[in-house]
Amino acid sequence: MRMSRLLLRTLRDAPSDAEAISHQLLVRAGYIRRAASGIYTFLPLGWQVLRNVERVVREEMDAAGAQEMLMPILQPEELWAQTGRLTTMDDILFRLEGSGGKFVLAPTHEELVTATVAGEVDSYRDLPRNVYQIQFKYRDEARPRFGLLRGREFIMKDAYSFDASQEGMRASYQLMYDAYCRIFDRLGLTYTPVEADAGAIGGDVNHEFMVPSSIGEDHFARCTKGDYAANVEAAETGGREPADTPAEPLDEHHTPGRPGIDLVVDFFSDRGLTAGAMLKCLALADADGNAVVVLVPGDREVRVPHGLRPFEDDDFDRHPELVKGYIGPMGLRESGVRVLGDHAVRAGGPWVTGANKADHHVSGATLGRDFTVAEWGSFATVADGDPCPRCGAPIELVQSVEAGHTFQLGLTYSSKIPNATFTDEEGVQHPYWMGCYGIGVSRAPAVIAEEHHDEAGLIWPVEIAPYQVHLLALGASRNAEVGAAADTLYDDLSAAGASVLYDDRDVAPGVKFADADLLGMPTQLIVGGKGLARGIVERKDRRSGERDELPLSDAVAAVAATPGSRCPEEPGLY
RNA sequence: CGGGGAGUAGCGCAGCGGUAGCGCACCUGCUUUGGGGGCAGGAGGUCGAGGGUUCAAAUCCCUCCUCCCCGACCA
Numbered sequence: 288m289r290m291s292r293l294l295l296r297t298l299r300d301a302p303s304d305a306e307a308i309s310h311q312l313l314v315r316a317g318y319i320r321r322a323a324s325g326i327y328t329f330l331p332l333g334w335q336v337l338r339n340v341e342r343v344v345r346e347e348m349d350a351a352g353a354q355e356m357l358m359p360i361l362q363p364e365e366l367w368a369q370t371g372r373l374t375t376m377d378d379i380l381f382r383l384e385g386s387g388g389k390f391v392l393a394p395t396h397e398e399l400v401t402a403t404v405a406g407e408v409d410s411y412r413d414l415p416r417n418v419y420q421i422q423f424k425y426r427d428e429a430r431p432r433f434g435l436l437r438g439r440e441f442i443m444k445d446a447y448s449f450d451a452s453q454e455g456m457r458a459s460y461q462l463m464y465d466a467y468c469r470i471f472d473r474l475g476l477t478y479t480p481v482e483a484d485a486g487a488i489g490g491d492v493n494h495e496f497m498v499p500s501s502i503g504e505d506h507f508a509r510c511t512k513g514d515y516a517a518n519v520e521a522a523e524t525g526g527r528e529p530a531d532t533p534a535e536p537l538d539e540h541h542t543p544g545r546p547g548i549d550l551v552v553d554f555f556s557d558r559g560l561t562a563g564a565m566l567k568c569l570a571l572a573d574a575d576g577n578a579v580v581v582l583v584p585g586d587r588e589v590r591v592p593h594g595l596r597p598f599e600d601d602d603f604d605r606h607p608e609l610v611k612g613y614i615g616p617m618g619l620r621e622s623g624v625r626v627l628g629d630h631a632v633r634a635g636g637p638w639v640t641g642a643n644k645a646d647h648h649v650s651g652a653t654l655g656r657d658f659t660v661a662e663w664g665s666f667a668t669v670a671d672g673d674p675c676p677r678c679g680a681p682i683e684l685v686q687s688v689e690a691g692h693t694f695q696l697g698l699t700y701s702s703k704i705p706n707a708t709f710t711d712e713e714g715v716q717h718p719y720w721m722g723c724y725g726i727g728v729s730r731a732p733a734v735i736a737e738e739h740h741d742e743a744g745l746i747w748p749v750e751i752a753p754y755q756v757h758l759l760a761l762g763a764s765r766n767a768e769v770g771a772a773a774d775t776l777y778d779d780l781s782a783a784g785a786s787v788l789y790d791d792r793d794v795a796p797g798v799k800f801a802d803a804d805l806l807g808m809p810t811q812l813i814v815g816g817k818g819l820a821r822g823i824v825e826r827k828d829r830r831s832g833e834r835d836e837l838p839l840s841d842a843v844a845a846v847a848a849t850p851g852s853r854c855p856e857e858p859g860l861y
Numbered sequence: 862c863g864g865g866g867a868g869u870a871g872c873g874c875a876g877c878g879g880u881a882g883c884g885c886a887c888c889u890g891c892u893u894u895g896g897g898g899g900c901a902g903g904a905g906g907u908c909g910a911g912g913g914u915u916c917a918a919a920u921c922c923c924u925c926c927u928c929c930c931c932g933a934c935c936a
Contacts (some may be wrong), residue, residue, distance in 0.1 A: 299885055299897070300873040304929050315872095324928065376936075395936050429862070429934060437935085504935080692936080725936080762894055797896040804896090815895060825895095 288754065289777075290790045294331050297802050307502045309736035310434030312745050316805045318732070325431025325439035332806070333732065335753030337442070340731045341421055343473045343750055344444045351466040353417040353446050358399050360423055364389040366398045370703045379426040381439075392425035397723060400447045401700045404719070405707040411451040414709060414719070415459055419446035421728060433502045435733035436688065442729035448722040451709060453697070456720035460492070460695050463724040467496055467691050470726065475735060475748030478690060481507040484520035496691035500737050503687040508669045512680035519684065520590070523665035525674035527634040535637040535651035537617075543646040546612020548585040551639065551648055562586040566638035566652060568614040570598040570606070578606045580619055582660065583629040587667035592627070608643065615641035615649060616658035628660035629667040630674075688734050689727070696721040739830075745807030746830050749849075754788035756780060756846055757808035757829075761796045761815035773814040776824070776842060783847040804829065810849060812842060 301311035304321070313319045318333035329337055345355065364382070367373035373380070373391070381392040393399065400418065408416060421444045431437050448459035464480070471478040476498050483495040495518055497507050508522035509515070517523070545551050548562050565585030573579055573595055581589050591597065603611045608622040619626050638652040652658060665676065673682045701707035701718035708716045727734075732751075739746045749755065758777055763770035770791075777789045788808055790799045796815070803811050813825040823836040826845070837845050 296871080296886080297897090298872055302872065303867080303874090306930070321928090372936085379935075397936080424936095426935085430930095430932095432930085694936090723936090759895095765894070795894065795896085795898065797894090797898075800896040802897080813895080817895075 288331075288788050290788060291792050293788075297805055305434060307433040307436065307733070307737065308740060309436075309502070309733040312736055312740055312805070313434060313732065316745055316807065319435065321434075323439075325428060325437065327435060327438065327440075327729075332753045336732045336747070336751055337729065339751045339753070340474065340728055341444075344421065344470055344726060344728065347466045347470045347473070348419050348444070348446060351417075351462050353419045353448075353463075353466075356418050356420055358393075358396055358403070358420050358422065360393050360425065361390050362393050362399055363387075364391055366402060367391055369705070370398055370700060372398070379428065381425045381427050393422075394424055394426045395443075395725075396420065396422070396424075396445055397447070397696070397700050398704065400445075401704040401707050401719075401721070404447075404449055405701075405704055408449065408719075409709055411709050411711050414449055414451040415455050417446055417448040417459060417463075419444060419724075432504075433733065435729055436502060437504065438729065441727065444726040444728050446724040448724070449701075450720040450722075451711065451717070453720055456695055456697070456722055457492075460693065460722045463693055463722065464494065467693060467724070467726070471496055471498075471690060473748075473750050474731060475739060475751065476690060477738060479507065479509065479516050479685075479687075481516040481518050482521050483518040483692065493692065493694040495689050496693075497685070497687035498690045498734050498738065499685050500688045500734065501686060502733075502737060503689075505689055506684045506686055508673075508682045509685050510675040510678065510680055511683055513675060513678045515675050515677045515682075519669055522669040522682070523676040524630050524667075524669055524682065525676045525679045526663065527630045527674060529654070530634045530636060532636050532653070535653065537649055537651045537653070537657050539642055539644075540648050540650065541646065542648045545646075545648075552585075555639065560639060564635070564639060566616065566632065566636075566640035568616055568641055570602070570609050570611075570614055571595040572598055572602050576602070576605070578602070578609060578624045579627060580609070580614065580616065580624055581627045581629070581666045582616055582632050583667035584631050584635055587629070587631065587670065590666055590668060592664075592666065610641065610643055610645050613641040613643065613645055613647060615643045615652065616660075617643060617649070617652065618658075620659055620661065626659065626661050627666055628663050630663055630665060631667055632660070633663065688730070688737075690731065690734055691724070691726040693724045694722060696723055740807070743801070744805030747807045747809060749809045752808050753806075754786045754808050755849070756785055756787045756810045756812055757803045757806065758787050758789045758812045759796075759799045759803060759814065760789070760791055761799065761813065763791065764793045766816045766819075769814055769816055769819055772819055772824075772839060776812065776814065776839075779843045780846060783843050785847055810846065812846065 295317040297317050298315045301315050305311040305314055317330055320328045322328055364373060379394055383390050423440055424443050425440055428437055428439050431439055450456040450459055478496050478498050480494045481497050483493050506519045508517050508519055542554055545554050548565050552560050552562050563584050563586040567583050567585045569581045569589045571579045579595055583589050616626055636654055639650045640652050642649045669682055671684050675682050698718045701721055708718050710716050735751055736745055760769055760773035777787055780787045809829055811827040818825055822839050824839055824842050825834055826837055827834045
């Protein structure tokens with residue numbers, strides 16, 4: 288591509304609405320432009336990057352046995368009502384009405400793909416199957432941010448596997464997991480697969496593929512010694528030794544109108560009370576309505592165990608021993624309340640906590656003397672320094688971006704979508720065992736740029752770069768030999784299969800150098816009068832900054848031998 | 862949705878009661894030619910929108926819209 292024809296304008300200053308470095312560089316270098324908050328145009332260079340991401344994803348998905356197809360974005364509301372997500376995802380759904388009824392813009396495709404496969408697959412003989420799509424998806428995010436990172440319109444690759452058994456589903460899952468590792472390797476990302484919480488999509492085992500980044504919206508916990516890694520929502524901590532705490536009498540204090548950690552800390556501010564010295568007691572109910580109280584240090588959040596739900600007002604009515612806002616652990620066992628304690632509670636105390644009496648708290652609450660715990664576990668969110676559940680070494684929290692997510696869905700969707708079943712060898716019908724596997728395709732260029740840049744601009748990994756080689760002709764308008772040599776080099780490189788961005792513009796050398804570094808192609812080839820007089824062209828490696836000289840006659844062969852990106856044969860379809 | 866900030870030329874910004882400015886970018890000419898060079902000339906604006914105050918509003922007041930940051934939320 289000749290730059291004299293390319294739709295491209297580079298900016299010296301980043302727009303003031305760009306905060307993240309990746310966002311600033313992608314805009315400055317002319318890859319993307321904002322159309323509205325969270326909605327972006329991919330200009331020619333940005334589109335090329337996106338196509339390269341898609342190419343890598345396609346190649347690895349196809350190699351793993353998944354089959355690409357295309358599903359509509361515009362979907363009838365009824366489809367979403369079947370699984371209940373019309374209401375559960377209401378806050379992010381874009382809705383519209385047409386002559387055919389009410390529609391939503393699909394935020395994801397579990398419903399439709401399940402319904403589609405349900406119409407095609409009825410026998411165990413037809414399983415397993417794995418289909419995927421690369422598509423725009425729409426979510427009315429309350430707060431789009433960081434350019435491409437979190438948009439309201441974005442492109443995702445979603446694959447869906449269908450199996451006749453749980454074992455089959457797990458095998459399909461493993462294939463996808465391995466494919467994901469290859470994909471993120473090729474995208475040049477430093478990633479960590481972490482055990483994750485299933486969230487609203489439902490299902491069982493799942494992993495997030497996290498890329499450490501300062502613009503990450505998530506954190507994962509990582510063992511500083513071993514290989515344990517988990518999303519903070521799912522991370523567990525190891526057991527702890529009981530603390531050697533000073534003896535303190537159990538005293539009751541009148542704390543009128545102060546339900547809640549912050550209010551009590553404020554009340555006792557003259558005594559230097561911190562949230563971490565308080566015992567947070569959260570009332571939960573099990574499926575039968577029985578009370579369960581979870582104890583965590585006051586500076587931690589409770590991870591509500593599966594199968595339990597937070598108390599509601601009528602739960603408190605049925606359990607007068609638990610006083611809303613003033614719950615304490617004392618005497619709960621005697622009242623028949625199951626008490627769960629986070630490991631960190633064993634290592635702390637004496638505690639300030641509720642007195643089980645309106646408008647009263649206690650201090651000096653001591654484990655073993657004043658209250659007991661029926662079951663220890665990981666019931667609190669993890670923090671830096673918590674012990675690893677496997678080896679006890681300190682855990683660290685790592686800010687990161689979710690680049691991909693794989694789920695074992697099980698029967699979550701197939702049990703709700705009509706006819707999403709197959710007949711087994713005995714003639715019995717069962718719902719499909721499903722998995723789903725997402726990659727944030729349009730987010731990827733931002734994540735990659737975040738990891739691969741320097742002060743001068745972008746540095747694309749070879750597979751992702753819009754062009755493999757950036758050819759600079761210096762002063763061609765005043766030196767016909769330079770122009771002729773660069774033209775020839777451009778033609779020969781192109782003929783040799785390299786993808787070349789050719790800076791044939793009539794601008795000063797400094798502008799070309801600055802733009803080349805900003806745009807970030809892996810290799811720069813520089814044709815100038817001085818070098819040409821000696822029969823050489825200069826080659827610069829963008830990442831290392833190293834330069835060497837190539838005889839003009841060897842340049843094509845040398846560059847063509849470099850592993851690099853190539854233009855996809857066909858454009859993507861949207 | 863709560864808190865904070867900002868909307869003036871393509872981008873970055875100044876001006877904050879007296880009728881529109883600067884840098885970069887853009888156009889013309891000259892000059893320069895290995896790291897966003899110099900000189901001269903030029904074009905480009907419903908000052909986010911609507912209403913109000915005033916002799917006079919980019920500037921003061923009200924309403925709305927948009928955008929960004931922090932938080933809440935987030936398959």
